Amino acid sequence: MPQWGMTVDLDRCTGCEACVVACHAENNLPVVGPEQAAIGRTHQWIRVERYWEGEFPNIRARFMPVMCQQCDAAPCEPVCPVNATYHTPDGLNAQVYNRCVGTRFCANNCPYTVRYFTWFTPEWPSPLNEQLNPDVSIRTSGIMEKCTFCVQRIRRAQDTAKDEKRDVRDGDIQPACAQACPAKVLVFGDLSDPDSQVSHLAHSRRGYRLLEELGTRPRVVYLKEAGA
């Protein structure tokens, strides 16, 4: 059983947000408009957090792409009263849209604040409704959603490999964000395969996990040179 994971190389990130746009296109994320965005109702399964370091003129912008960390000990999972969020055997933290009743408890218990709620029925003004991805379901109003590691691409690659009677090769699967990233910040792959690119990067001495001290055991490893 593969164990999916990702590395995020902060030393390479330019903050261009191509990943955010790619995610919107791939996962049918609704664009809510300026009024709703202003009160905190945007959908960004991946977002680029920007922090300022130092004082002007010696100031630096730091960029940090944050998506669902697919925690092994995910705090969102036990709190759902209807089991709408659960762990798949290949280490994905899955969200069952049909089962979700919208208590939003999972989002409250996510230390990364990466869960997004659909406040209203999403609408795409024509012709944008023609560009929706047929592989991804449209979420109805009143349910929770979040980054899936592009599970539709994972399953498609696994199906193709099965048809061709072979194993999934490293690099077969690319989530939309990783595919769109011009600086190759995001690397996705099987952490249980010691030869995969993501395994090599995850064991880098630059590696750390976000809010590791909380014991959530995230599947996403951030890479950052100390003092750089």
Added chain:
Amino acid sequence: MAHNPPARLPVPNEAQINRDLLGPLFKTGPKYYVMLAVLLAVTGMVFVAWFFQLAYGIGMAGKNRPSFWGLYITTFVFWIGISHAGTLISAILRVVQAEWRRPITRCAEAITTFALCTGSLFPIVHLGRAWLFYWMVPYPNSRYLWPNFQSPLMWDFIAINTYLTGSVTYLYLPMIPDMAVARDKSTGWRRKVYRILALGWRGTEREWVRLEKAISIMALIIIPVAVSVHTIVSWDFAMTLMPMWRSTIFGPYFVVGAIFSGIAALLIAMVLIRKYFKLELYLQPIHFDNLAKMLFAMSLLWFYFTFTEYLVTWYGNEAPEMPVFWSKISGRFAPLFWLMVVCNFIIPFPILAIKKLRTIPLIFFASVCILVGMWLERFLIIVPTLTHPYLPYNYGTYWPSLTEAAIASGTLGLFVLLYFLFAKFSPMISIWEYQEGLQVAAKHAGELAEPTFAGQTVPGDVHPGH
């Protein structure tokens, strides 16, 4: 110890008791209909607002990311807190056989039941897809889908249902003999209704023995249930990882807060019932005085818990907790925080501590302040934490929307409506328990030097150890 002569008030006879306590059931004035219309209008507002929220989406409420919870959960915790009035007063005082409880139990138990009915609406109103709330019920289904018993919300669901069932039973049991009295005094359709509710009560010796036994058993059962309910409500927060929610003292802190606001609500209800039903003879200053002393103890306990909670957080100085802490002490939420301290401690303290100030109007004022303060307390537990999550990039704000405010505030109307209709339907003072109190008093007159029975005395009369 001073030996004041006992200041006795006239004892009402049976006919007068029936007239005073059953009167409101059968006589309806024009004022009643005006009040009913107002309450129905307010309740109607709740359901109209809820209809729009269901039709357009939960986005009609002002919640957002990161503040996924807001007024609804605040008001939910508030009402569940209020519901602790009945249990504590009635069950604990029954178990310890405090005689002065007699005229208080019924109105206290009714608060529990109706506050629970009102409060338990909120977790449903709050859902993104409210029409699917029954998925939290563990019912057998073809796909073997069960609720997640690990979730504190699931515990909540079970605890609140248990508490509601228990408190309805506990309210109903002592009502049975009163329903029989109402049956005997009424005619027409009312007689039919009361006949059903009286369960064929004839008042035989065996019936009384069984009733008393059932009431004592329920009183013993309901106390741990009530404590567990608010503990579990606190675990909705304490079981999470979030800064200033993951606190081990939340269980007792919430239970204390609940009893605190519950007694305040009971005092408000008693003042109003006494005034509008003219029950000065039954609800006497000693009842208010005794409850005010309990309220004072709860105010001190509440302050102790709050002080401990904030002192330990400040001393611990953990990075994720400090933004939440300072937002309450000196930041955006500071006006609400300090208003809470004023309402829950600074105003009630002198009123409830100084004997001369412990008058019915001032107790009423302190109780209203406490309800405001306790509502704020719940709001200040929920919103500052949610708007200050771990990663500072996600700090947010929260403003309730009109829909949300209409629903949350309108449920006060819903609660009062339920209570108001109940007062039309059942005597608000348990007739038989009151009469039993008079008998107990008469039996012991001259025997006991401690006349603490059913409201026959004024405060100066109580001499423990005399």
